[in-house]
Amino acid sequence: MIYTFKLSGENLNLSKFEVETLFKTKCTRRGKIATCNLTQSPKKLKEIAERSALIKKIYKNNVKVWEFKQGRYKLREPTARPAFHPTGMKPKMARMLVNLTGAKKEILDPFCGIGATLIEAGVLGLKVSGSDYDPRMLDRTKTNLKYYKIKPKKIFKADATKLSEHLRKNSLEAITCDPPYGQSSTTSDKNLRNLFRSFMNEAHKVLKKKGRLVIIIPSKLKIPGLIPKEFKRLGKFDWYVHGGLTRQIVVLEK
Numbered sequence: 001m002i003y004t005f006k007l008s009g010e011n012l013n014l015s016k017f018e019v020e021t022l023f024k025t026k027c028t029r030r031g032k033i034a035t036c037n038l039t040q041s042p043k044k045l046k047e048i049a050e051r052s053a054l055i056k057k058i059y060k061n062n063v064k065v066w067e068f069k070q071g072r073y074k075l076r077e078p079t080a081r082p083a084f085h086p087t088g089m090k091p092k093m094a095r096m097l098v099n100l101t102g103a104k105k106e107i108l109d110p111f112c113g114i115g116a117t118l119i120e121a122g123v124l125g126l127k128v129s130g131s132d133y134d135p136r137m138l139d140r141t142k143t144n145l146k147y148y149k150i151k152p153k154k155i156f157k158a159d160a161t162k163l164s165e166h167l168r169k170n171s172l173e174a175i176t177c178d179p180p181y182g183q184s185s186t187t188s189d190k191n192l193r194n195l196f197r198s199f200m201n202e203a204h205k206v207l208k209k210k211g212r213l214v215i216i217i218p219s220k221l222k223i224p225g226l227i228p229k230e231f232k233r234l235g236k237f238d239w240y241v242h243g244g245l246t247r248q249i250v251v252l253e254k
């Protein structure tokens with residue numbers, strides 16, 4: 001059955017990729033409209049659409065069959081969460097990262113901060129684990145997860161560049177994260193590059209075959225030579241935040 005999707009406009013190829021990941025299909029895109037041949041029942045289609053971050057409307061034969069609800073993230077916006085930090089991610093972006101992993105059961109965020117991705121993954125019913133090297137951030141994550149009644153599988157202190165000391169190899173279905181951008185004067189671009197490289201090597205060790213890493217890489221870090229060759233790159237999408245900051249959202253598969 002042919003359906004057309006009206007996509008959110010931050011990056012239209014990214015929105016199309018989210019649709020393709022959620023509905024496990026390939027679509028064609030013209031401007032803000034993606035066209036897909038779907039096999040799911042109408043009920044299942046709506047269920048999947050409710051999970052999405054970047055679908056605005058769905059039509060069948062030019063009749064609207066689904067539309068996103070305005071204000072659906074209101075209760076989980078950064079200022080609504082009990083524990084706040086300026087680096088805390090907005091729920092729409094966190095939801096999108098989780099969706100791009102294609103996770104069915106569980107997910108890890110090894111730079112979890114205040115837990116934005118874990119909140120969205122928990123709301124979707126996934127088992128969530130988070131780590132960070134800053135214990136104050138871990139406390140914030142725990143406070144936030146408790147507030148939203150999400151019971152994590154594991155919250156632990158770890159340097160993400162040594163992840164395989166904490167987790168079994170080939171054990172994880174999905175990882176997503178938003179590592180630091182290195183805007184503080186103490187973090188040089190070279191150190192930041194090393195942090196990303198070392199972390200991605202570790203992520204490759206602990207992921208299962210076909211497991212995905214969805215990572216935000218600041219645009220000042222050039223991608224060639226950064227991503228371990230062992231990963232297959234499924235996509236790279238730019239998300240403009242403001243004048244000084246564009247995020248590169250990179251989807252990798254083991």
Ligand SMILES: C[S@@+](CC[C@H](N)C(=O)[O-])C[C@H]1O[C@@H](n2cnc3c(N)ncnc32)[C@H](O)[C@@H]1O
Binds near residue numbers: 089111112133
């Ligand atoms: C940009 S923030 C993450 C924000 C998070 N997505 C959220 O919404 O709260 C980056 C996080 O990485 C953590 N971090 C920095 N270097 C780390 C490392 N080597 N290992 C683990 N965590 C690290 C910081 O403590 C910080 O919480």
